[in-house]
Structures are given as structure tokens and as C-alpha cells.
Amino acid sequence: MITAVRALFVSVAAIGLLAVGQSAHAQDKTIKIGALFPMSGPGSYFGAQDKQGVELALEQLNKTGVNGYKFAVQYEDSSCGPLPATQAAKRLIEQFKPDVIIGEECSDATLAVMPIVEQAKVPLLNAGSSSIKVTEPGNPWTFRIMPNEVMQGVNLADNAYKRMNARTAVLLFENTNAGIGNAQVFKENFIKHGGQVLAEIGFGRDVNDFTSIATRVAGLGKIDVIPTYTLEGQGLKITQALAQAGVTKGGGGNAIQIGTIWLPFGFEQKAGKAALGYIRIVQFDPTETRDVVKNFSAAFKAKYNADPTHLNAHAYDQIMLIADVVKRGGKDPQSIRDGLAATKSYSGVTGSVEFDKTNQNTKMDTVHYMETKPDMSWTSLKWN
Amino acid sequence: MTTTIVLQQAINGVVLGSLYVLVALGLTLIYGVLVQINFAHADFVTLGAFAAYFFMHLVGAGYIISIGVAFLVGAVLGWLINAAIFTPLRRKGNELLPLIATIGVSVMMQNLMLAWFGPIPYAFETPYSSQVIRFAGIYVSWQNVIIIAVSSVTIALLYAFMKFTFLGKALRAVSQDRETAGLMGINPNQLIMLTFVIASALAGMAGAMLAPVLVLTPFAGTSVIVKAFAIVIIGGFGNVEGTILAGLIVGLIESYTTQYLDPGLIDIVVFALLLVMLAIKPTGLISERREENV
């Protein structure tokens, strides 16, 4: 047994040395970006797309460099959960010694990582976590470029009541931090306006068949809007099931599905006619005519032969915003943090960026409303 | 209005239930013969789904044929896992070893599929998913009609095979009393192999039929497997009739819980039923006439 103990010690020690050796490779004049993305499990849905956006940005930046700096990214699988994200963050900080970290997507994971980056004094630039707790009260080292659940939910409830004249709503949401959080904000504000919430139906990420849920929704009477908060996979099934049950416009009914950021461009091609009339907030509007957007879309298409999603766009914006900070003089964790905080009307592909006291992006031009047309294309509604 | 809803949810439940039955039957067959659990069964379902998807999209074949392809893929997987895992471990004594080994296989398969197919959900559209039959306020898609039809036929064939053919009788004999089966001059190794092939073929086929229904990612099968475990127990380990009945009941629980309670409570209701069953009738819904030494 003692032999085994010794063998284990030696091997663990060897691995430790190996890891130390790796981190000694740091090059001069490189901005090191740590990326905490979920790369395994169902959360890899985010990580895989984030990585595409990051790679595109790196390719463009490292052709010339910024202020003499090149950019290097180290990915760590943070698995969309508090403990693995904590471990991944500590590993990054200890071994890669990043100047700035981007990620995570899932709110639980981001919230768990925040105290760690604060202690290590490394800025964390987040795009995909919607929970209000990320920036409220927030901490000086965590920044978010995406409008949080409150900004999106209040705005969506306003527009549903005022522009769409909706009076009744049924909430469909996945039972996750983001799903519940977004649905609650909508509910509070919709009721405040005088709207009525007929049912709140939450479901696990393992629910397969939405026919039963659609049947229940169909039996709830006259519904104007159905705010839906799920990821692409379940979103597809819900949209098809609701249409099949004759609830939504796509199935000959009156109800209109609405929602936020969760569904990418290209969702309609998968959902087909069922998606007709779906109105939602997207983070990235590929129909925008700003040059950054056109160039990004073209470059993305050239590299991956596909249209970019909001996740691709977010990851791209995260890296490009860091590059902008470096251009303004950022070169280490502290100066990048200060540079991020001082950002004024930075124009990214998802919209512009300017942080408030809690480091939340305040720009509402990141909230793009889209409607699905009969030919499954998008029309920008210009509600913001 | 309410009767239509009750009827509609009954149809929804039966559709889902018959898919669960196909998945659970495989587990119960293996359990009946080997008293063991193949944890990678769920991933056979997933791979069956992908096999059908790619056969349809790359070869351009029809949906029904692709169900057959998924059936074959499942069969091959069953043969493989028996030869690679269960046969070598049979003599090692510890009944938990195959379970742990197949957990390893499951992790490996999921992540290989993730590497190959990616995490973004596939849209598996068959010509039948958008065609809907409507009658007196009740609707059912052709896809679901096919699901019910194919699973009924499969289950009936399996049942007939088990009841009326020599091999089937031998399988039942092994599952009920291994020593007697040995005396009947049946080679148990071949029977075990056959069981794995049939069970896994059912899983693959279930995958092909689930694919248009569920969210097709490398993790698709895992969402079904926990319920399949529950069905196997509620139906009584190794009991085919019980499993069929239990599968339909669980499907109905799912649709009625969604309607009258909350979809978040489905697992609680199903597993509470499971615990109640264990407490009052641990041999399952339908007891076979055999010596129970539980």
C-alpha cells in the first residue's frame, strides 16, 4: 500500500510540475485572455459557439496586433456549474495568469466565479448570464455587456402591453436560474401594466414532449402572448407543439410567442412555419447595416460557412472590446479593468457598450426586436 | 371542452408511453436474463436517433427505412457491449462491475457523439411530423400515429416471439430459472447475446422514433433513461407485460401531471409511485408465477 501511496504522490507531483512548466511559457507583449466556457455536457451548446466567435476575433486581431500586443486565449471547460467553474477559474488564474477573463454563460457559474476573480483582481467580462445578481450589487471586477433580465423583461412587458396590445399571457420557461428569473420579471411588469398572467408553466431541461404542455395552453382560453424562455432545442419543440395545437399564429391561432435572446438566427429554418409571427429580443441583428455588423457577418460566413448566431457575436464582441481597451492603454488586469469601466459608447456587433456603476452595460440598442415573416426571414421592428 | 382535454392528454400520454415502453423493454429483457443493468442503453437510443437522421439526410432514404437502420445499429451496439463488457465481467463475481463499466461506456459515447455531432440540436423533420389529423377538437400528428403503430407492431412481435417460438421460450426459461434452462440444453451464452441484440435493437429503434419528438443532441437519450428505469421497476423486473403497462401509465402520468399539476412535478409523481409500488407490491404490477425470493 505504501508503494501505491508513493507512486500516486510522485505522479501527482509530476503533473503539478508539468502544469507549472506550461505557465512559464508566457510571451512578452501578449494580452492573455482566459475563457471560461462550458465545453462538455449540454452546456457545450454555448461553449462551441462562443469558441467560434473568439477564434474569428483572434484571427483578425493577431494579423497586426494592437498597440504592439498580440492576443492569446486559453479555454477552460467550466461545465455550466458552480463547482467546475470555480475549479476552472482557479486553474486559469494560477497557471495561465490571464490579464482578463471572459465567460461564463450560465448565471450560477458566473456568480460562483465572481468572488474568485475579485480576490485575484482579474477583470471578468461576461456576455451571456442574464441574472440580475451578476451586477446587483455586483463587484468592481465583473462587467456585463448583455442587458440583464430586468432590462430585457421590463422592456418586453412594456412592448407587449403597449405596442402589441396584449392583455393576457401564458409564461413558458425552463426551470433554471435564467428561465425563472426572466419569466418573473416579465410577469411583475406585465401585471403592473394591467395585464393578466393565465398560467406559469415551468419545466426541466429534460422534458421531451411538449404536446401535453401545448394541450394545456390550448385549454386556457384567449391568449395574446406567450413569453417563452428556453434554449434552442426545447424552443423548437415548443413552437412546433403550440402551432400544432392551433394556439399560435403559425398554427392558425391568435397567440404570439414572444421572448428574449435565447433563440438564434436560423431557428426559423428549423422550426418552419410554426415560427410565423414570433416576436423576440435578439442580441445580434444580422440585418443591421452598420459596417461592423456587415463585416463580421461576411468574415464569419467566410470562415465557417454559416450565419453567425448571437453567441458567436457575443464572444466576438467580448474579445473586440478587450482589444479596444488595449488600444486605449490597457495592458494588465488593473488597467484593463479601469479601461473597461471607462468605456464610452463602444460600438460592437451586438450594439454599443457603456457601463454604469455596477458595471452593467446600459445601452438599450443591444435590445433588437425581430419578427418572423411568412418566408421565415426576420424583420427588425425598430422598437428600441 | 374538458372531455376533449382529457382525451387529448390521453393520446399524448399513450404516444409518449409507447416510446418509453420500447426503451424500457430493452432494459427489462437484459435484467430478466442477466440481472444486470446496461447504463449505456440511453446512449444506444441517442445513437439510433442519429443513425436514422444521417441515413435520411445523407442517403436520402425514407423515414420508415431509417427506423430499420436504427434498429440494426442498435443490434450491432448490443452485440458489441455484450462481447466487450458483459461477457468478460460475468465471471468476476461483483454484480456492480458491469454497471460501473457501462457508466464509463456511456460517458465515452456521449462525449464522442459530442465531438462528432456537436452540441447544437438537430431538427429532425419527417414528412409526417407536420401532417395533423383533426377530429372533434382532438388532434394527432401522423408522426405520432406512426409511433403508436410501429411500437404496437414491434411489441406484438416481441410478445409473440417470447411466447411462441423456441428461442423465445428459452429466453423466458433463462430469465425465470437459469438452472432449468441449462438442463433444457440451451446454451446460455448465445441466449444472453441474443437478448442484448434484441434489447439494444429496440433502443436504437426507439431512438429513430424519438428523434423527431425530442431535442436531438448527444444527450437526448439520457432524458428518457431515468423514466425507463422507473418503468422497469413499476412493471416488475424482467416482466414484459408489466413493463408495457407501466410504460403507458408513466406516459399518462406525464401528460396528466402537466395538465393538472405542473410539468416540474412529473418525476416526483413517477418516483413516488415507484416507492409506493415497492412498498406494497415489490414484484411489480403483474406478478409472474415464479418463486420470488425478494
Add this chain to the structure above:
Amino acid sequence: MSDPAISHDLAVPRTALRARRMGFLLAALAIIALPLIFNDTYWRTNLTICAINVLLALGLDFILGYTGQLNLGHSAFYGLGAYVSTLLIVKLGVPFWVAFVAGVAFSGLAGMFLSLFAVRLRGHYLAIASLGFAVIIYQILLNWISLTQGPLGIYGISPPPALIIAGIQLADFRNLTAFFYLVSGFTFLVYLLLNQLVRSPVGETLTAIREDEVSAASLGINGAAWKVFAFGIGAAVGGAAGCFYGSFVGTLVPDAFFVTEAFNILAMVIVGGMGTLIGPVFGAILLTLLPEVLRGIGDLRLVVYGAALTFVVLFMPGGLAQAARIVQEKLRFGGPGS
């Protein structure tokens, strides 16, 4: 420490006893040395997770390996310990160590309840009952949002209060090293206690029940009562691991206690070698560190992890404990004795 077989222990020779004491001493020294050798926060975090997982594996091994009760739902006791203690601290302001005792007791009682319920079930029926129990506990943690916050999660859980004796602060558990010493020290203590227990007449009784409950009954042993007792102990140990988890990670979400976690713990016990206490210790360490070490290879790390798990079971069915025994015997016969 070297010989995990328990039946001969009452007449253990003096040399073996000395070897075992040596082993404990070495283990204690190793625990003290580890965070000094691995002196960054990442590795110290891994070490602490190892200690928590060792605790989980020990608890499950006691249930599984020593009384033969197939428990597939150990994640439930882990989760109960974590949530009961954390909720007491966060909602009622109960001091950490009081909440700790409550969490451990609650998990232990839940284990006894499950075992009592399942006492007439055997083998795979108990396995599934425990699996069902774990699914239900997970779903309750997820759905009872007004109590547990459900998927919204509980954040900012403080570490245990600093250890202050006579006005002198001995350990501040915000410090990772101190936290590691706390968890590993506790785990070491649990190991010693379980080790005493399985070598005592109680251990003899449990083995007798595991091997043949009917003959044990003929000797006047109440098998059911002992099994419930053992399940309670194992579940309480799992609960203790949960109490540490909450205060260590600082964040609680139900997903950490999904049933797959029970299978992970089971794999640690089997890979280590069930029915020995030392085996699961190394099984837990191996399976905790393996995915971390494999981070270097990137996207395929879990493929390698899955393959490794399968091959270990295929080629080392008795687990690490058996492999170590074989190596030891070879050394004894081949070389000039150990």
C-alpha cells in the same frame, strides 16, 4: 492499513498492528504536507474536493461494502446535508457547527428511514428504491423554490467561523489550506472511526449479515436493525460531506446533487475496491483528479475519462485495493521482503 480483510483482525499479529499505526502516521503526515507541496489555490481546491469525495466514498462503501446494501442514491444524502446545514445558517442564523450536526443528523435519519423502508427489499430493488429516493430529493430541492431557492441557487455561503481558542485565532477557514486541513482532518477521523468499527465485533456482525443473513439470524443477530444502523452511519457521513460542500463552494444549486453524482461516488468505491476502507480513499482521489489532470488534452478529456473508467473495471475488477495487494504479494515473493 495494509490488510483490508476484516475477519482475521481480532487476532491480529503485533507486527501488523505496528504497520497499521505506521500507515496512519504516514497518512497524517501526507495530509499535513500536501497543501504545502501543492501551494496554489487551484491545487488546494482540488485537494479539498478530493477530501470531500473521499468522505462520500467512505460513507457509501460502509453501506455497500460492509453490509451489502445496494445504495444507488448516495447523492441524496450529500444534497440533504448541504441544504439542511446551509438553510439553517442562511435562513435562521444558526452557528455553523450546530448546523453541521443538524445536517449530519438529518442525512443519517433519512438514510435510516430509507433503509427501514427497504429492509424487506434486497439487491436491485433496494438499488432502485434508493435511486428513486435520490430523484425525489433532487426534484424537491429543485421545485421547492420558496425554501431552497431551487435553480435560482443560494450564493455567498460563508466558510465555517475561525477557530479561536482563548482569544488566539488558530485557523481562519477563509484560508484554503485551513479549510483543507479541516475537511481532511475530519475525513481522517471518520476513517479511523470506521476502521475501528469494522474491526470491532460490530464489524464481525455486519460481515456475518452480508455473507448470510439467515445463518446470522440463527445466531440471534437482528439483521434488519444492524443494516438500518449501518445505512444511517453511511448516510450521515455523506451528509457531513454535503455540509462541507456548501461552505466550501459558497454556492448551492440542486444540479450538484443530481443522481449522476451518486453514480460518480459509486464509481469511486468500485474503482477503489469496495469492502475495503483504503480502496475507496484512493478511488475517490483518482476519479477526482483524473478529469482535472486530463484538462490538458482539451475537448476529448471526458472520452478518455470514460474509457479509463471502463478499462479499470475490465482489467482491475477488484479495484485499486486488489491491484495493490497483488503488487505487494509480488514484492514479498520476488524481492527481499517489504
